[in-house]
Structures are given as structure tokens and as C-alpha cells.
Amino acid sequence: MSFKSTLSKIGTYALAVVILLAVLALPAIFLVGAEWLAEAILPWLMMLCILGLAFNILILVPLALIPPTRPWAGLGFFISSYVFGLTGWFMGLLLTLDLWGVFAAVIGLFILGIGVVPIAMVATLLNGMWMHLGVLSLAVILTYGLRVLGLTLTEEA
Numbered sequence: 001m002s003f004k005s006t007l008s009k010i011g012t013y014a015l016a017v018v019i020l021l022a023v024l025a026l027p028a029i030f031l032v033g034a035e036w037l038a039e040a041i042l043p044w045l046m047m048l049c050i051l052g053l054a055f056n057i058l059i060l061v062p063l064a065l066i067p068p069t070r071p072w073a074g075l076g077f078f079i080s081s082y083v084f085g086l087t088g089w090f091m092g093l094l095l096t097l098d099l100w101g102v103f104a105a106v107i108g109l110f111i112l113g114i115g116v117v118p119i120a121m122v123a124t125l126l127n128g129m130w131m132h133l134g135v136l137s138l139a140v141i142l143t144y145g146l147r148v149l150g151l152t153l154t155e156e157a
Helices: 003-065 067-110 116-126 130-156
Strands: none
Touching (some): 003 067, 067 130, 116 130
């Protein structure tokens, strides 16, 4: 075996190790970035949720009662469900990180990316944080309830 081929194999193995470490570091980089983003935009998302809930009740519910405007109300409900879902996801991520740490958050992210919300719900339940559990539960109910309502109203048209 020549010196050149030995160096080539060592370089190949070193490159493989670097690539493996980079792939393993991606969840940590994503987690740090998501935590920073969540802390930055969660107050704005909470305000958007309050405004969205008011819009849903004051504008979209009356529109849903009028048959010709039901598809538009359904579209509005469907779009607003994503605001509640995003808010719940960021809240779940921050609560999971705060209460149970990075390991639980990584496990939650590996459960289809949305596992941080149920993990945060269990963590708040076990820590007696009833207000946080209620807000997370409301976010989940609004997310899926409005999504189903929106799809139902748009399919009727």
C-alpha cells in the first residue's frame, strides 16, 4: 500500500467523521435557533392570537351564518388555525426546554416535529402549571377545531 493511498483513505475517513459530526450538530443548531426565534416572536404571536380570536368571533362567525359567504369564512378559519398552531408550537418548545431540558425537546422534535407540544403539556401538568396547560390546550383545540371547521365550510360550497 502506497503512502498516497494511505493518505487518501485517512482523508476519506476524516471527511466522513466531519460530515457525521455536522449531521449530528444540526438538531442542536436548529434547537438553539428555534429557541431564539420563539423568544423573539412569541409575544407578537400571542397578540396576533388575541386579534385573530376576536376576528374569528366578530367577523368570521357572522360570515359563516350567511350561506354565500361560508367559503370565505371557512378560508379565514383555516388560515387562522395556523396562527394558533404556530403559537402553540413555539410555546410548547419553550416550555419543554425550560421544564425538562434539551433532551426532552430533541425527543419532541423527533416525534414528527410536533411532539414538543404534548411533552410540554405533560411537563406543565406534572409541575402544576395549570395556566400554561390551559393555554396550550386551548391552542391545540383552536388549531385543529378551526382547521376542521374551515375545511368543512369550504367543502360545502
